[in-house]
Each structure stands twice: as C-alpha cells, then as structure tokens.
Amino acid sequence: PTTLKTYGSRVSLHSNPTAKRLLEIMERKQSNLCVSIDVTNTAEVLEIVRGVGSKVCMVKTHADIISDFSSAFADELVRFSKELDFIIFEDRKFADIGNTVVHQYQSGPLAIASWAHLTNAHPIPGPGIITGLSSVGLPLGRALLLLGEMSSKGNLATGEYTKKTMQMAKEAGREFVVGFIAMSRVDPEEEEDWLMLTPGVGLVQGGDKMGQQYRTPRDVILDSGCDVIIVGRGIYGVKGGKDAMEAEAEKYRRAGWEAYEERLKR
Numbered sequence: 212p213t214t215l216k217t218y219g220s221r222v223s224l225h226s227n228p229t230a231k232r233l234l235e236i237m238e239r240k241q242s243n244l245c246v247s248i249d250v251t252n253t254a255e256v257l258e259i260v261r262g263v264g265s266k267v268c269m270v271k272t273h274a275d276i277i278s279d280f281s282s283a284f285a286d287e288l289v290r291f292s293k294e295l296d297f298i299i300f301e302d303r304k305f306a307d308i309g310n311t312v313v314h315q316y317q318s319g320p321l322a323i324a325s326w327a328h329l330t331n332a333h334p335i336p337g338p339g340i341i342t343g344l345s346s347v348g349l350p351l352g353r354a355l356l357l358l359g360e361m362s363s364k365g366n367l368a369t370g371e372y373t374k375k376t377m378q379m380a381k382e383a384g385r386e387f388v389v390g391f392i393a394m395s396r397v398d399p400e401e402e403e404d405w406l407m408l409t410p411g412v413g414l415v416q417g418g419d420k421m422g423q424q425y426r427t428p429r430d431v432i433l434d435s436g437c438d439v440i441i442v443g444r445g446i447y448g449v450k451g452g453k454d455a456m457e458a459e460a461e462k463y464r465r466a467g468w469e470a471y472e473e474r475l476k477r
C-alpha cells in the first residue's frame with residue numbers, strides 16, 4: 212500500500228512535474244508540513260514565509276484575501292519557493308464551469324496560474340472544470356487537487372460524493388490531477404499513487420467557533436494515511452513573531468515526520 216512507501220520512492224510513480232517536485236522536497240527536507248498563510252497583507256505573508264519556509268514542503272495561500280496583492284509580491288513568493296525549497300499552493304477552490312475557470316485561473320488581478328504550482332477545485336461542476344483548468348495549467352507544469360472531503364462540521368462532501376470525486380479524478384488521469392484534499396486516504400483500491408493533503412490540523416484536537424475541526428498530525432498521517440498536514444492558525448497564530456512561528460513550525464514538522472516514520476514500520 213501507498214502508506215508503506217517512502218515519499219522519495221513515490222517520485223517515479225508520478226508524471227506531473229509539480230507532484231514529483233513535492234515528493235522530492237518532502238524527502239529532502241524531511242517535512243510533510245504545509246503552512247497555510249491566511250493573513251491579509253503581503254508584508255505579513257512574507258514575514259511568515261521567512262520564519263517557516265525552511266521547515267515546510269509547501270506554502271498555501273489565499274491570494275484573494277491579500278489587500279495589497281501584486282505581481283511583484285507573486286515574484287517574491289516564487290523567489291522564496293526556490294531559495295527555501297517549497298511548493299506554492301493557491302487554495303482557490305475553483306467551483307465553476309470549465310470556460311469560466313479558465314479565465315479565473317489565468318487572468319484577473321491574481322493571474323494564479325502564473326505563480327502557483329498547485330491549486331484545487333471542487334468537483335461539483337463535473338469534469339469540465341478539470342478540462343478547463345488543465346488547458347491553462349498543464350502546459351505550465353502545474354497540478355490540481357480535487358476536494359474530496361472537507362474538515363468543517365456539517366459539510367456535504369461525504370459518502371457517495373467523495374467516491375464520485377475519486378472516480379472523476381481517475382477518469383481525468385494523473386497528468387494534471389495529482390491528488391485530493393481529504394480527511395483520510397480516499398482511494399481504497401490504491402491502484403494509483405494519489406497525494407492526500409489534509410487541513411484541520413492542530414497539536415491538540417478541537418475546533419473553532421465557525422465549524423473548523425482539528426485532528427493531530429498523528430491522527431492524520433498515521434491513522435488516516437494522508438501525506439501532507441496543512442496547518443494555519445496553529446503556526447502563524449502563535450505570539451512572538453518570526454522566531455516563535457519557526458519554533459512552532461518545527462514542532463509540527465517533527466510531529467508529522469515522526470508519524471510518517473512510524474507508519475512506514477507498520
């Protein structure tokens with residue numbers, strides 16, 4: 212099973228360059244940690260990147276919440292992604308028809324495809340959303356995740372919906388769709404190597420006042436067989452600035468990596 216393979220040994224099972232690079236980075240940096248940087252100005256985003264960049268395999272953004280977003284900022288982020296060795300994941304959650312997402316991905320003030328290595332989409336509009344996004348992203352070596360499950364209380368992405376999401380990805384093939392946002396490994400047959408990225412992670416279980424639910428790195432990596440833990444407020448929310456964030460990121464990196472090492476021994 213996929214959960215018994217090392218990240219490094221899975222590189223050759225992928226053809227998409229972003230998926231390959233992610234697995235290589237994870238192996239090299241001994242990190243299955245993605246930090247979710249959900250702050251609203253570029254100076255703060257870059258401060259967090261400087262603090263935690265060396266600890267993570269991936270930085271996740273919500274570009275549409277950044278008040279002073281600019282192409283110069285995007286260039287800076289790309290520079291950091293090379294220097295500190297991480298993948299940029301824009302958590303756009305596309306959810307429209309193919310023709311519309313083409314423009315949302317390529318154009319507008321954010322021009323996401325020009326700087327984000329990875330993005331994601333809801334399967335709700337049907338496979339045309341993959342066709343649209345891949346027409347822009349594939350020539351650039353970008354990759355896509357489908358949201359097969361969500362972390363928030365009462366969400367509708369369960370059961371049959373999750374199974375059909377998996378099916379949609381299989382039919383699209385792994386050239387562009389490389390995995391899922393999911394709470395557990397959603398490919399019971401494991402015929403192909405899919406990347407499983409999981410938000411809703413904290414060092415202690417719990418939640419927030421708006422339905423978010425947290426599980427620990429160990430729950431996610433060891434018990435649920437996922438590949439990447441996505442942590443937002445648990446890291447950038449600590450007090451004490453850049454150094455405190457770095458120390459907190461190191462705690463998550465270690466917890467995620469130890470759970471992975473334990474999983475390999477199962």
Ligand code: S5P
Pocket residue numbers: 247249273302360361362363392410411412423441442443444445
């Ligand atoms: O189901 C989901 C999917 C995503 S991508 N639940 C989530 O929380 N997310 C995102 O992960 C969410 O948009 C946020 O950026 C991050 C979780 O942040 P945290 O502060 O709760 O760790």
